[in-house]
Amino acid sequence: MSTPTVAIIGSGPSGCYIAQALRREWQDAEITLIERLPVPYGLVRYGVAPDHPGTKAVTRQFERMFEREKIQFLGNVHIGTELPLADLRAAYDIVVVATGLYGDRKLGIPGDALNHIYGAGQITRFLNDHPDEEEFLPSFGTRPIIVGNGNVAVDVLRLLVKKGEEFDGSDLSHEALTHLVSSPIEHIDVVGRSPAALAKFDTVMIKELAKLANVRFEFNDELELESIDDPLAKAKVDALLALAKSGSEPDSIKRSVTFHFGWAPVRVAGIDHVAGLVLKDTQNPHRQQSIPATSIITAIGFEERPELDLCRTDLSRPDSDLPNGFLDDGLYCTGWFRRGPTGTIPDNRADAKHVADNIVQAVKAGSLALGKPGYSAIAKAIQSPTVCYEDWKRIDTAELKNAPVDRARRKFRNKVAMLGAAQSHQAGENNQ
Amino acid sequence: MNIHVLYGTETGNAEMVADDIVDALSGDVTIESTDMSKFSVADLSTEVFYFIVCSTYGDGELPHSAQPFFEALNSQQPDLSGLQFAVFGLGDSFYETFNRGSEIIAQALIELGAEQVGERGMHDASAGQLPGDIAMPWAKAVLSGL
Numbered sequence: 001m002s003t004p005t006v007a008i009i010g011s012g013p014s015g016c017y018i019a020q021a022l023r024r025e026w027q028d029a030e031i032t033l034i035e036r037l038p039v040p041y042g043l044v045r046y047g048v049a050p051d052h053p054g055t056k057a058v059t060r061q062f063e064r065m066f067e068r069e070k071i072q073f074l075g076n077v078h079i080g081t082e083l084p085l086a087d088l089r090a091a092y093d094i095v096v097v098a099t100g101l102y103g104d105r106k107l108g109i110p111g112d113a114l115n116h117i118y119g120a121g122q123i124t125r126f127l128n129d130h131p132d133e134e135e136f137l138p139s140f141g142t143r144p145i146i147v148g149n150g151n152v153a154v155d156v157l158r159l160l161v162k163k164g165e166e167f168d169g170s171d172l173s174h175e176a177l178t179h180l181v182s183s184p185i186e187h188i189d190v191v192g193r194s195p196a197a198l199a200k201f202d203t204v205m206i207k208e209l210a211k212l213a214n215v216r217f218e219f220n221d222e223l224e225l226e227s228i229d230d231p232l233a234k235a236k237v238d239a240l241l242a243l244a245k246s247g248s249e250p251d252s253i254k255r256s257v258t259f260h261f262g263w264a265p266v267r268v269a270g271i272d273h274v275a276g277l278v279l280k281d282t283q284n285p286h287r288q289q290s291i292p293a294t295s296i297i298t299a300i301g302f303e304e305r306p307e308l309d310l311c312r313t314d315l316s317r318p319d320s321d322l323p324n325g326f327l328d329d330g331l332y333c334t335g336w337f338r339r340g341p342t343g344t345i346p347d348n349r350a351d352a353k354h355v356a357d358n359i360v361q362a363v364k365a366g367s368l369a370l371g372k373p374g375y376s377a378i379a380k381a382i383q384s385p386t387v388c389y390e391d392w393k394r395i396d397t398a399e400l401k402n403a404p405v406d407r408a409r410r411k412f413r414n415k416v417a418m419l420g421a422a423q424s425h426q427a428g429e430n431n432q
Numbered sequence: 433m434n435i436h437v438l439y440g441t442e443t444g445n446a447e448m449v450a451d452d453i454v455d456a457l458s459g460d461v462t463i464e465s466t467d468m469s470k471f472s473v474a475d476l477s478t479e480v481f482y483f484i485v486c487s488t489y490g491d492g493e494l495p496h497s498a499q500p501f502f503e504a505l506n507s508q509q510p511d512l513s514g515l516q517f518a519v520f521g522l523g524d525s526f527y528e529t530f531n532r533g534s535e536i537i538a539q540a541l542i543e544l545g546a547e548q549v550g551e552r553g554m555h556d557a558s559a560g561q562l563p564g565d566i567a568m569p570w571a572k573a574v575l576s577g578l
Contacts, residue, residue: 017444054524054557058443169558204491204527235491346442346489346496408560 003029004093004363005374009079009310011035012042014335014348015098016062019071021356030374031071032092036078037131038387038418039395040066042100044345045411046128047121049155051162051170053408058345066389072375075387076419080310082384089330091377093370094359096325097333098352099310101302101341107147111268116141120152120299127159127176129411131418140183141294145277147265148299149192149199151344156297158208160185161215161255171409188257189291193282196223196240196261197233206239210246216253217243220260220289263289268296302341312337325355330368332359391422398424433578434479437465440486440498440537445563446522449555450485452564453520453571461575468501473508481549481578482517483571486537492529494536505540513545518574520553520567530556550574 003026008015011033019033039045041059048055065071079085089095104119106112118138126133144160146153159172164181192199196219209217223241228234240259262282269276274293281287304311315327322339325332334355335348343351362368387395395412398421402410412418435457439450450465457463468486476482489495494502521534531554538548553570555563 020444052526053560054526057557057560058445060562061444061448064448202490204529207491207528349442349444 002370004368004370005029005091005372006031006094006096007088007092007374008033008096008098009088010042010098010100010335010337011040011073011075012047012098012100012335013044013058013345014100014337014352015042015096016040016065017349017352018096018098018334018356020061020065020069021353022359023065023069023071025356025360032074032375033071034077034079034088035073035075035387038076038392038415038422039412040073040075040392046125046130048128049124049159050128050172050176051159051167052155053170055345056171073387073389073392074375075392076384076415077382077386083378083381085310085315087378087381091372092374093330093368093372094363095331096355096359097310097315097327097331097337098335100336101304102309103303103305104298105301105303105341107265107268107296107298107300109265109267111270111274114268114270115273116295117268117274118295118297120146120148120156120297121302123156123297124152127172127180129173129176129413131414134414137179139295140185142184142186143189143293144185144295144297145189145191145291145293146297146299147191147277148301149190149194149201149261150299150301151201151205153190153192153299154201154205154209156299157188157190157257158205158212160188161212161257163212163214166212168406169408171403171407171411173407173411173413174404175413185255187255189260189277189293190257191260191263191265191277191279193264194261196237196259197228197230199236199261201236203232203236203239206236206243210239210243212246214254215246216256217246218256218258219244220258221262223261260291302336310337324358325351326358326362385419385423387419387422394424395421433461433481435461435463435483435575436480437463437483437485438468438471438501439465439484440468440495440501440533442487442489442495442497445557446485446487446495449520449522449563449567450483452568453483453485456568456571457575467497469497469499471501473501473504473510476510476512476515478514478516482515483574484517484519484534484537484541485522485567486519486534487522488524488527488529488531488533492527492532494533498533498537502537502540505544509544511545512541515541515546516549516578517541517546518549518553518571520555520570522555522557522563524557526558550577 104121263279267278276292278290334352399409437450439446441447487495519538521531523531
């Protein structure tokens, strides 16, 4: 039986994991991982917080996949603008969409279009030096509010309250740090609909907050422990209660954080820009409170951006089988793009394995016609300078070499610089 | 000698280490690797030497792929006298629960009578080294000590 040609769109964790899973099945198949940026790894590079290098180290696995398992990296190619999806599908037997969800979900309440409201995804990209955010300079003011109670909300909270020296060993850039430390943040309110015991963040994320110096944590309502039976929920609330006792000596405390559990946003107050947020008690909607704010960061999930990105509904047909990642003949999807913005890196590994199994079954059952040529059929159509894996390694090497002593990496902050580093060897070779 | 690498993984890093151990030792011994979630406790054999590779997840918990194996050990309580194994753990020293997963699984095997051989190998995700670079010499050292 001949093996298929496979193109995967998106080189984040989902795209890498499905490439890995398909390679295990087909040792000789041509597998191309296409990325719109010149650099791979998507949310591992640009979504995982810069102070979580251990989590980012999952890229070691993916490096190995490129280096030993002949997965082709094709960077700086945007499917949709640079190359139509239809052309890619005409060239490859199987196309897998693993582009995730780029857009930040909006609050959907009056006033949510005021200035100084930012999505957590954009903030995270900014703090990770994503080239899309090179010009973005959020104005947090003295009292930002974070809306959301997931791990993303806690990431943003931690990054906003950390002191400069607490970023040692991270890959936070001096541009991002300068912006953070120049932000005159005094107080942050964190608002979530669920009671504390049902909040979505992981306990370990709360325990990490307790290590921060110079931050005082408090709660809008008293947290109740007696009524919680579930041990995981109890551990979560215990970790929160321990937070209130953390922090260094009171006179050294510079910033404070208040958690509001069980409160939902009703309306953003302000003219032109944010002045406050009106909340209602989710158990008792007549009980409302208004908290002053200079900015709002929404961390309530991610969504498609119609017109801008590949969208799932546009690619589906009536008999699409989304639970198994099947969209159309030879067209599949995995990760957040398939099932929505829930789950972390391990969940996307499981998702990719599941969809890969389904693709393999379809090929074994003969329900997919094979024989499309793969990369050779699209190579000529791509006008932009492409980035292969060796090019990326040159970018990577330069970024590691450029790192200041207290940083793990110094990322290039725009595509021009990335492409320059990618091509640097060729200039050198020409000179010889 | 017959060697079996059993790995418990969440993101695939422990699987990568298991692959590395197989690569490093396959010239000298008969060796294979299996995800713990696909391995039956009843198949544990004193004729085989086991390398247990296990990560840590969440708040010091076992990774998902190790949980069914761990639960089966607890519920079936097999007599593992005479069984020999070595443990390699993955974790992140950034967290207090560093490498707790590998400790939990080793403890469970010891309580059932198995004998742990050699020092527990450990990788620290915050230390910047490749896990395989630590695991491979460790596995060779364990093997030469047998």
